[in-house]
Amino acid sequence: MYQHLRPTWAEINLDNIAHNVQAIKQRLQPGCEIMAVVKADAYGHGAPQVARTALEAGATRLAVSILDEACELRGAGLSAPILVMGYTPAAQGGLAASQDISLTVYERQQALALVQAAQAAGFPLKVHLKVDTGMGRLGVQPDEAAALASWLHGLAGCQLEGIFTHLAKADAADPSPTYLQLQRFELALAQLQQAGISVPLVHAANSAAAMRFPSSQFSAVRLGLALYGLYPNAQLRERDFDLRPAMTLNTTIAQAKWLPANNPVSYGGRFVTQRPSYIITLPFGYADGFSRALSGKGSVLVSGHKVPLIGAVCMDQCMADATEVPEAQVGDPVVIWGNSQGQSITVDDIAAILDTISYEVVTLVSKRVPRVYFRHGQVSELRTLLQHTTAIAGENCRVTF
Numbered sequence: 001m002y003q004h005l006r007p008t009w010a011e012i013n014l015d016n017i018a019h020n021v022q023a024i025k026q027r028l029q030p031g032c033e034i035m036a037v038v039k040a041d042a043y044g045h046g047a048p049q050v051a052r053t054a055l056e057a058g059a060t061r062l063a064v065s066i067l068d069e070a071c072e073l074r075g076a077g078l079s080a081p082i083l084v085m086g087y088t089p090a091a092q093g094g095l096a097a098s099q100d101i102s103l104t105v106y107e108r109q110q111a112l113a114l115v116q117a118a119q120a121a122g123f124p125l126k127v128h129l130k131v132d133t134g135m136g137r138l139g140v141q142p143d144e145a146a147a148l149a150s151w152l153h154g155l156a157g158c159q160l161e162g163i164f165t166h167l168a169k170a171d172a173a174d175p176s177p178t179y180l181q182l183q184r185f186e187l188a189l190a191q192l193q194q195a196g197i198s199v200p201l202v203h204a205a206n207s208a209a210a211m212r213f214p215s216s217q218f219s220a221v222r223l224g225l226a227l228y229g230l231y232p233n234a235q236l237r238e239r240d241f242d243l244r245p246a247m248t249l250n251t252t253i254a255q256a257k258w259l260p261a262n263n264p265v266s267y268g269g270r271f272v273t274q275r276p277s278y279i280i281t282l283p284f285g286y287a288d289g290f291s292r293a294l295s296g297k298g299s300v301l302v303s304g305h306k307v308p309l310i311g312a313v314c315m316d317q318c319m320a321d322a323t324e325v326p327e328a329q330v331g332d333p334v335v336i337w338g339n340s341q342g343q344s345i346t347v348d349d350i351a352a353i354l355d356t357i358s359y360e361v362v363t364l365v366s367k368r369v370p371r372v373y374f375r376h377g378q379v380s381e382l383r384t385l386l387q388h389t390t391a392i393a394g395e396n397c398r399v400t401f
Protein backbone atom coordinates (compact mmCIF):
# COMPACT_ATOMS: atom_id res chain seq x y z
CA MET A 1 0.00 0.00 0.00
CA TYR A 2 1.36 3.41 -0.85
CA GLN A 3 0.58 6.37 1.34
CA HIS A 4 0.20 9.66 -0.54
CA LEU A 5 -0.92 7.81 -3.68
CA ARG A 6 -4.43 7.39 -4.88
CA PRO A 7 -5.58 4.03 -3.47
CA THR A 8 -6.11 2.48 -6.90
CA TRP A 9 -2.85 1.79 -8.67
CA ALA A 10 -1.10 -0.42 -11.20
CA GLU A 11 2.15 -2.13 -10.32
CA ILE A 12 4.48 -2.57 -13.27
CA ASN A 13 7.16 -5.16 -12.77
CA LEU A 14 10.00 -4.07 -15.03
CA ASP A 15 11.99 -7.16 -14.06
CA ASN A 16 9.27 -9.19 -15.76
CA ILE A 17 9.51 -7.00 -18.86
CA ALA A 18 13.27 -7.66 -18.96
CA HIS A 19 12.67 -11.35 -18.40
CA ASN A 20 10.14 -11.52 -21.24
CA VAL A 21 12.53 -9.84 -23.67
CA GLN A 22 15.23 -12.35 -22.76
CA ALA A 23 12.83 -15.32 -22.90
CA ILE A 24 11.86 -14.43 -26.46
CA LYS A 25 15.37 -13.43 -27.51
CA GLN A 26 16.78 -16.83 -26.67
CA ARG A 27 14.25 -18.41 -29.06
CA LEU A 28 15.11 -16.13 -31.99
CA GLN A 29 17.56 -16.95 -34.70
CA PRO A 30 21.02 -15.48 -34.04
CA GLY A 31 21.25 -11.88 -35.16
CA CYS A 32 17.49 -11.31 -35.25
CA GLU A 33 16.76 -7.99 -33.56
CA ILE A 34 13.89 -7.18 -31.22
CA MET A 35 11.87 -4.06 -31.90
CA ALA A 36 9.94 -3.37 -28.69
CA VAL A 37 6.42 -2.23 -29.56
CA VAL A 38 5.63 0.48 -27.02
CA LYS A 39 2.71 2.20 -28.72
CA ALA A 40 -0.33 3.26 -26.70
CA ASP A 41 1.89 4.09 -23.71
CA ALA A 42 3.40 0.60 -23.93
CA TYR A 43 -0.03 -1.03 -23.87
CA GLY A 44 -0.84 0.99 -20.76
CA HIS A 45 2.36 0.07 -18.92
CA GLY A 46 4.26 3.35 -19.51
CA ALA A 47 6.25 3.87 -22.70
CA PRO A 48 9.53 5.42 -21.49
CA GLN A 49 9.87 2.99 -18.59
CA VAL A 50 9.14 -0.08 -20.70
CA ALA A 51 11.27 1.13 -23.62
CA ARG A 52 14.27 1.74 -21.37
CA THR A 53 13.93 -1.66 -19.74
CA ALA A 54 13.41 -3.53 -23.02
CA LEU A 55 16.51 -1.90 -24.52
CA GLU A 56 18.60 -2.77 -21.46
CA ALA A 57 17.37 -6.36 -21.73
CA GLY A 58 18.35 -6.83 -25.36
CA ALA A 59 15.84 -5.07 -27.62
CA THR A 60 17.62 -2.80 -30.10
CA ARG A 61 14.75 -0.82 -31.59
CA LEU A 62 11.40 0.69 -30.66
CA ALA A 63 8.12 0.91 -32.54
CA VAL A 64 5.09 3.10 -31.93
CA SER A 65 1.96 3.97 -33.82
CA ILE A 66 2.06 7.75 -34.10
CA LEU A 67 4.72 10.44 -34.20
CA ASP A 68 3.67 11.96 -30.86
CA GLU A 69 4.52 8.68 -29.17
CA ALA A 70 7.94 8.62 -30.82
CA CYS A 71 8.62 12.22 -29.77
CA GLU A 72 7.61 11.39 -26.20
CA LEU A 73 10.35 8.74 -26.18
CA ARG A 74 12.93 11.11 -27.63
CA GLY A 75 11.89 13.68 -25.01
CA ALA A 76 12.50 11.05 -22.33
CA GLY A 77 16.07 10.71 -23.57
CA LEU A 78 15.77 7.51 -25.59
CA SER A 79 18.10 7.56 -28.58
CA ALA A 80 17.43 4.06 -30.00
CA PRO A 81 15.98 3.80 -33.51
CA ILE A 82 12.20 4.34 -33.46
CA LEU A 83 9.74 3.38 -36.19
CA VAL A 84 6.30 4.97 -36.47
CA MET A 85 4.23 2.09 -37.85
CA GLY A 86 1.04 4.05 -38.54
CA TYR A 87 0.01 6.95 -40.76
CA THR A 88 1.98 10.17 -40.48
CA PRO A 89 0.59 13.25 -42.23
CA ALA A 90 2.97 15.05 -44.60
CA ALA A 91 3.17 18.11 -42.37
CA GLN A 92 4.90 16.01 -39.69
CA GLY A 93 7.71 14.82 -41.95
CA GLY A 94 10.08 17.58 -40.83
CA LEU A 95 9.56 16.91 -37.15
CA ALA A 96 10.09 13.17 -37.62
CA ALA A 97 13.30 13.68 -39.59
CA SER A 98 14.65 16.26 -37.16
CA GLN A 99 14.17 13.75 -34.32
CA ASP A 100 15.72 10.89 -36.31
CA ILE A 101 12.43 8.97 -36.27
CA SER A 102 11.69 6.52 -39.08
CA LEU A 103 8.31 6.62 -40.80
CA THR A 104 6.18 4.06 -42.62
CA VAL A 105 5.52 4.65 -46.31
CA TYR A 106 3.44 2.77 -48.84
CA GLU A 107 2.60 5.13 -51.75
CA ARG A 108 4.70 7.42 -53.94
CA GLN A 109 2.77 10.61 -53.28
CA GLN A 110 2.62 9.98 -49.56
CA ALA A 111 6.34 9.21 -49.37
CA LEU A 112 7.28 12.15 -51.56
CA ALA A 113 5.31 14.61 -49.44
CA LEU A 114 6.98 13.35 -46.25
CA VAL A 115 10.46 13.44 -47.76
CA GLN A 116 9.89 16.95 -49.13
CA ALA A 117 8.76 18.12 -45.68
CA ALA A 118 11.88 16.56 -44.18
CA GLN A 119 14.10 18.22 -46.76
CA ALA A 120 12.46 21.57 -46.13
CA ALA A 121 13.39 21.10 -42.48
CA GLY A 122 16.95 20.25 -43.55
CA PHE A 123 17.05 16.54 -42.66
CA PRO A 124 17.03 13.24 -44.53
CA LEU A 125 14.08 10.96 -43.76
CA LYS A 126 14.41 7.29 -42.86
CA VAL A 127 11.52 5.18 -44.10
CA HIS A 128 10.27 1.61 -43.90
CA LEU A 129 8.21 0.40 -46.82
CA LYS A 130 5.08 -1.41 -45.71
CA VAL A 131 3.78 -4.26 -47.84
CA ASP A 132 0.15 -5.36 -47.50
CA THR A 133 0.36 -9.14 -47.80
CA GLY A 134 -3.10 -9.86 -46.43
CA MET A 135 -3.95 -7.55 -43.56
CA GLY A 136 -5.85 -5.19 -45.84
CA ARG A 137 -4.63 -2.20 -43.87
CA LEU A 138 -1.72 0.17 -44.69
CA GLY A 139 0.67 -1.08 -47.33
CA VAL A 140 1.61 -1.35 -50.98
CA GLN A 141 0.42 -4.44 -52.83
CA PRO A 142 3.19 -7.08 -52.92
CA ASP A 143 3.56 -7.01 -56.72
CA GLU A 144 4.12 -3.24 -56.64
CA ALA A 145 6.61 -3.31 -53.76
CA ALA A 146 9.80 -3.71 -55.82
CA ALA A 147 8.96 -0.76 -58.09
CA LEU A 148 8.15 1.47 -55.12
CA ALA A 149 11.28 0.36 -53.26
CA SER A 150 13.37 1.09 -56.33
CA TRP A 151 11.89 4.55 -56.61
CA LEU A 152 12.39 5.25 -52.89
CA HIS A 153 15.97 4.03 -53.21
CA GLY A 154 16.66 6.69 -55.80
CA LEU A 155 14.75 9.47 -54.06
CA ALA A 156 17.03 12.25 -52.79
CA GLY A 157 16.69 12.84 -49.06
CA CYS A 158 15.13 9.44 -48.48
CA GLN A 159 16.86 6.53 -46.73
CA LEU A 160 15.10 3.22 -47.28
CA GLU A 161 15.93 1.65 -43.94
CA GLY A 162 13.41 -1.16 -43.78
CA ILE A 163 10.69 -3.17 -45.45
CA PHE A 164 7.94 -4.89 -43.51
CA THR A 165 4.55 -6.50 -43.45
CA HIS A 166 2.03 -7.31 -40.73
CA LEU A 167 0.44 -10.70 -40.15
CA ALA A 168 -3.29 -10.80 -39.56
CA LYS A 169 -3.70 -14.32 -38.18
CA ALA A 170 -0.42 -15.32 -36.57
CA ASP A 171 -2.33 -16.26 -33.40
CA ALA A 172 -4.99 -18.37 -35.17
CA ALA A 173 -5.09 -22.16 -34.92
CA ASP A 174 -4.79 -22.52 -38.70
CA PRO A 175 -1.26 -21.52 -39.79
CA SER A 176 -2.01 -21.49 -43.53
CA PRO A 177 -3.07 -17.80 -43.85
CA THR A 178 0.21 -16.83 -42.16
CA TYR A 179 2.25 -19.03 -44.50
CA LEU A 180 0.43 -17.44 -47.44
CA GLN A 181 1.24 -13.92 -46.19
CA LEU A 182 4.88 -14.89 -45.65
CA GLN A 183 5.02 -16.37 -49.15
CA ARG A 184 3.73 -13.12 -50.66
CA PHE A 185 6.24 -11.13 -48.62
CA GLU A 186 9.10 -13.37 -49.72
CA LEU A 187 8.06 -13.00 -53.33
CA ALA A 188 8.17 -9.21 -52.99
CA LEU A 189 11.61 -9.49 -51.32
CA ALA A 190 12.84 -11.69 -54.18
CA GLN A 191 11.68 -9.08 -56.70
CA LEU A 192 13.56 -6.42 -54.74
CA GLN A 193 16.66 -8.54 -54.86
CA GLN A 194 16.25 -9.04 -58.62
CA ALA A 195 16.03 -5.26 -58.96
CA GLY A 196 19.35 -5.03 -57.09
CA ILE A 197 17.91 -3.30 -54.03
CA SER A 198 19.05 -4.31 -50.64
CA VAL A 199 17.17 -3.02 -47.60
CA PRO A 200 18.94 -3.25 -44.24
CA LEU A 201 15.99 -4.26 -42.09
CA VAL A 202 13.28 -6.81 -42.98
CA HIS A 203 10.52 -7.54 -40.47
CA ALA A 204 7.15 -9.26 -40.35
CA ALA A 205 6.58 -10.98 -37.00
CA ASN A 206 4.46 -9.77 -34.11
CA SER A 207 4.61 -11.70 -30.82
CA ALA A 208 2.56 -14.68 -32.00
CA ALA A 209 4.60 -15.06 -35.17
CA ALA A 210 7.92 -14.64 -33.37
CA MET A 211 6.87 -17.44 -31.00
CA ARG A 212 5.35 -19.76 -33.62
CA PHE A 213 6.88 -19.21 -37.04
CA PRO A 214 10.69 -19.14 -37.19
CA SER A 215 10.45 -18.34 -40.92
CA SER A 216 8.75 -15.03 -40.05
CA GLN A 217 11.71 -13.72 -38.09
CA PHE A 218 13.79 -12.16 -40.91
CA SER A 219 16.14 -9.51 -39.47
CA ALA A 220 13.84 -8.24 -36.68
CA VAL A 221 10.62 -9.07 -34.85
CA ARG A 222 8.15 -6.50 -33.55
CA LEU A 223 7.37 -7.61 -30.04
CA GLY A 224 4.33 -6.17 -28.29
CA LEU A 225 2.06 -8.42 -26.26
CA ALA A 226 4.73 -10.92 -25.21
CA LEU A 227 6.85 -8.08 -23.85
CA TYR A 228 4.09 -7.46 -21.32
CA GLY A 229 3.94 -11.13 -20.35
CA LEU A 230 0.63 -11.78 -22.08
CA TYR A 231 0.15 -14.71 -24.44
CA PRO A 232 -1.33 -14.29 -27.92
CA ASN A 233 -3.38 -17.48 -27.41
CA ALA A 234 -3.87 -20.32 -24.94
CA GLN A 235 -1.82 -22.83 -26.97
CA LEU A 236 1.25 -20.61 -26.79
CA ARG A 237 0.81 -20.43 -23.03
CA GLU A 238 1.01 -24.21 -22.92
CA ARG A 239 4.18 -24.37 -25.02
CA ASP A 240 7.22 -23.74 -22.92
CA PHE A 241 7.44 -19.97 -23.14
CA ASP A 242 7.86 -18.60 -19.65
CA LEU A 243 6.29 -15.17 -19.97
CA ARG A 244 5.53 -13.19 -16.83
CA PRO A 245 2.72 -10.63 -16.69
CA ALA A 246 4.12 -7.19 -15.98
CA MET A 247 1.01 -5.38 -14.74
CA THR A 248 -1.23 -5.92 -11.75
CA LEU A 249 -4.13 -3.62 -10.91
CA ASN A 250 -4.97 -2.97 -7.30
CA THR A 251 -7.33 -1.00 -5.13
CA THR A 252 -8.43 -0.71 -1.52
CA ILE A 253 -11.74 -0.88 0.30
CA ALA A 254 -13.26 2.59 0.65
CA GLN A 255 -16.28 1.49 2.69
CA ALA A 256 -17.47 -1.86 4.03
CA LYS A 257 -20.99 -2.20 5.40
CA TRP A 258 -23.85 -4.60 5.95
CA LEU A 259 -26.92 -3.95 3.86
CA PRO A 260 -30.23 -5.70 4.53
CA ALA A 261 -31.91 -8.05 2.08
CA ASN A 262 -33.83 -6.32 -0.72
CA ASN A 263 -31.43 -3.40 -0.93
CA PRO A 264 -30.67 -2.11 -4.42
CA VAL A 265 -27.01 -1.38 -5.24
CA SER A 266 -25.64 1.14 -7.76
CA TYR A 267 -27.21 3.10 -10.62
CA GLY A 268 -30.47 1.72 -11.88
CA GLY A 269 -30.78 -0.59 -8.87
CA ARG A 270 -30.47 -3.60 -11.13
CA PHE A 271 -28.71 -5.57 -8.42
CA VAL A 272 -30.78 -6.16 -5.29
CA THR A 273 -29.37 -7.99 -2.26
CA GLN A 274 -31.06 -11.34 -1.69
CA ARG A 275 -29.86 -11.64 1.92
CA PRO A 276 -28.14 -9.41 4.44
CA SER A 277 -24.93 -8.66 2.53
CA TYR A 278 -21.52 -7.26 3.33
CA ILE A 279 -20.98 -4.77 0.54
CA ILE A 280 -17.63 -3.18 -0.16
CA THR A 281 -17.27 0.00 -2.18
CA LEU A 282 -14.09 0.20 -4.26
CA PRO A 283 -12.59 3.46 -5.53
CA PHE A 284 -12.18 2.57 -9.19
CA GLY A 285 -14.52 2.62 -12.15
CA TYR A 286 -14.83 2.90 -15.88
CA ALA A 287 -12.89 6.18 -15.96
CA ASP A 288 -9.93 4.15 -14.74
CA GLY A 289 -10.30 1.80 -17.67
CA PHE A 290 -12.43 -0.86 -15.99
CA SER A 291 -15.20 -1.22 -18.51
CA ARG A 292 -18.81 -0.65 -17.50
CA ALA A 293 -19.53 -3.80 -19.49
CA LEU A 294 -18.09 -5.65 -16.46
CA SER A 295 -21.10 -4.56 -14.38
CA GLY A 296 -22.30 -7.60 -12.46
CA LYS A 297 -19.87 -9.88 -14.33
CA GLY A 298 -16.36 -9.65 -12.95
CA SER A 299 -14.89 -10.34 -9.54
CA VAL A 300 -12.03 -9.01 -7.45
CA LEU A 301 -9.77 -10.69 -4.91
CA VAL A 302 -10.09 -9.85 -1.23
CA SER A 303 -7.60 -11.72 0.99
CA GLY A 304 -7.43 -14.57 -1.52
CA HIS A 305 -11.22 -14.80 -1.96
CA LYS A 306 -12.88 -14.10 -5.28
CA VAL A 307 -15.80 -11.80 -4.55
CA PRO A 308 -18.31 -10.85 -7.22
CA LEU A 309 -18.76 -7.31 -8.50
CA ILE A 310 -22.39 -6.32 -8.17
CA GLY A 311 -24.50 -3.62 -9.78
CA ALA A 312 -23.34 -1.16 -12.39
CA VAL A 313 -19.68 -0.16 -12.53
CA CYS A 314 -19.78 3.62 -11.97
CA MET A 315 -17.35 6.14 -13.44
CA ASP A 316 -15.17 6.21 -10.33
CA GLN A 317 -16.42 3.45 -8.04
CA CYS A 318 -17.87 0.00 -8.01
CA MET A 319 -19.25 -2.41 -5.45
CA ALA A 320 -18.58 -6.03 -4.62
CA ASP A 321 -20.36 -8.53 -2.39
CA ALA A 322 -17.88 -9.57 0.30
CA THR A 323 -20.37 -11.44 2.48
CA GLU A 324 -18.02 -14.44 2.35
CA VAL A 325 -15.18 -12.28 3.74
CA PRO A 326 -16.81 -10.42 6.64
CA GLU A 327 -13.42 -9.67 8.19
CA ALA A 328 -12.60 -7.33 5.27
CA GLN A 329 -12.09 -3.76 6.48
CA VAL A 330 -11.76 -0.26 5.05
CA GLY A 331 -8.22 0.16 3.71
CA ASP A 332 -7.66 -3.53 2.98
CA PRO A 333 -6.00 -4.21 -0.37
CA VAL A 334 -8.10 -5.61 -3.21
CA VAL A 335 -6.68 -7.12 -6.38
CA ILE A 336 -8.49 -6.29 -9.60
CA TRP A 337 -6.09 -8.40 -11.62
CA GLY A 338 -3.06 -10.17 -10.25
CA ASN A 339 -2.53 -12.61 -7.38
CA SER A 340 -3.78 -12.71 -3.83
CA GLN A 341 -2.89 -15.54 -1.47
CA GLY A 342 -2.73 -18.21 -4.16
CA GLN A 343 -5.78 -17.00 -6.11
CA SER A 344 -5.46 -15.09 -9.32
CA ILE A 345 -7.49 -13.07 -11.78
CA THR A 346 -5.73 -12.60 -15.08
CA VAL A 347 -6.04 -9.98 -17.78
CA ASP A 348 -7.16 -12.83 -20.02
CA ASP A 349 -9.99 -13.66 -17.57
CA ILE A 350 -11.25 -10.10 -17.86
CA ALA A 351 -10.83 -10.07 -21.63
CA ALA A 352 -12.88 -13.28 -21.85
CA ILE A 353 -15.75 -11.75 -19.84
CA LEU A 354 -15.69 -8.71 -22.08
CA ASP A 355 -15.41 -10.81 -25.24
CA THR A 356 -12.33 -8.85 -26.20
CA ILE A 357 -8.56 -9.34 -26.20
CA SER A 358 -6.01 -8.74 -23.45
CA TYR A 359 -4.49 -5.89 -25.51
CA GLU A 360 -7.62 -3.82 -24.94
CA VAL A 361 -7.89 -4.54 -21.21
CA VAL A 362 -4.41 -3.26 -20.33
CA THR A 363 -4.46 -0.42 -22.84
CA LEU A 364 -7.65 0.94 -21.29
CA VAL A 365 -6.05 1.55 -17.87
CA SER A 366 -6.29 5.30 -17.83
CA LYS A 367 -3.71 7.91 -16.97
CA ARG A 368 -5.29 8.76 -13.64
CA VAL A 369 -4.28 5.33 -12.33
CA PRO A 370 -0.81 5.75 -10.77
CA ARG A 371 1.86 3.39 -12.10
CA VAL A 372 4.31 2.08 -9.51
CA TYR A 373 7.42 0.62 -11.14
CA PHE A 374 9.50 -2.19 -9.69
CA ARG A 375 13.04 -2.87 -10.84
CA HIS A 376 15.45 -5.30 -9.23
CA GLY A 377 12.68 -6.16 -6.80
CA GLN A 378 12.28 -2.61 -5.48
CA VAL A 379 10.13 0.40 -6.26
CA SER A 380 12.19 2.35 -8.75
CA GLU A 381 9.81 5.02 -9.99
CA LEU A 382 6.21 6.11 -9.91
CA ARG A 383 4.01 7.97 -12.29
CA THR A 384 0.96 9.83 -11.06
CA LEU A 385 -1.24 12.65 -12.24
CA LEU A 386 0.23 14.73 -9.43
CA GLN A 387 3.80 14.44 -10.61
CA HIS A 388 4.09 12.90 -13.98
CA THR A 389 7.22 10.90 -13.39
CA THR A 390 8.86 11.04 -10.04
CA ALA A 391 12.00 9.20 -9.06
CA ILE A 392 11.28 7.92 -5.60
CA ALA A 393 14.46 9.13 -4.01
CA GLY A 394 14.44 12.65 -2.68
CA GLU A 395 11.10 13.85 -4.01
CA ASN A 396 8.23 15.14 -1.96
CA CYS A 397 5.94 12.45 -3.37
CA ARG A 398 7.58 9.63 -1.46
CA VAL A 399 5.88 6.31 -1.23
CA THR A 400 5.79 4.19 1.85
CA PHE A 401 4.70 0.61 2.30
Ligand SMILES: Cc1ncc(COP(=O)(O)O)c(C=O)c1O
Pocket residue numbers: 037085166205206207208222223224225226232
Ligand atom coordinates in the same frame (compact mmCIF):
# COMPACT_ATOMS: atom_id res chain seq x y z
C1 LIG B 1 2.21 -3.23 -37.20
C2 LIG B 1 2.31 -3.90 -35.87
N1 LIG B 1 3.40 -4.65 -35.61
C3 LIG B 1 3.55 -5.28 -34.43
C4 LIG B 1 2.59 -5.20 -33.45
C5 LIG B 1 2.79 -5.94 -32.15
O1 LIG B 1 1.89 -7.00 -32.06
P1 LIG B 1 1.84 -7.92 -30.76
O2 LIG B 1 1.41 -7.04 -29.66
O3 LIG B 1 0.82 -8.95 -31.09
O4 LIG B 1 3.20 -8.47 -30.55
C6 LIG B 1 1.43 -4.44 -33.68
C7 LIG B 1 0.40 -4.38 -32.65
O5 LIG B 1 -0.76 -4.29 -32.85
C8 LIG B 1 1.29 -3.78 -34.92
O6 LIG B 1 0.22 -3.04 -35.20
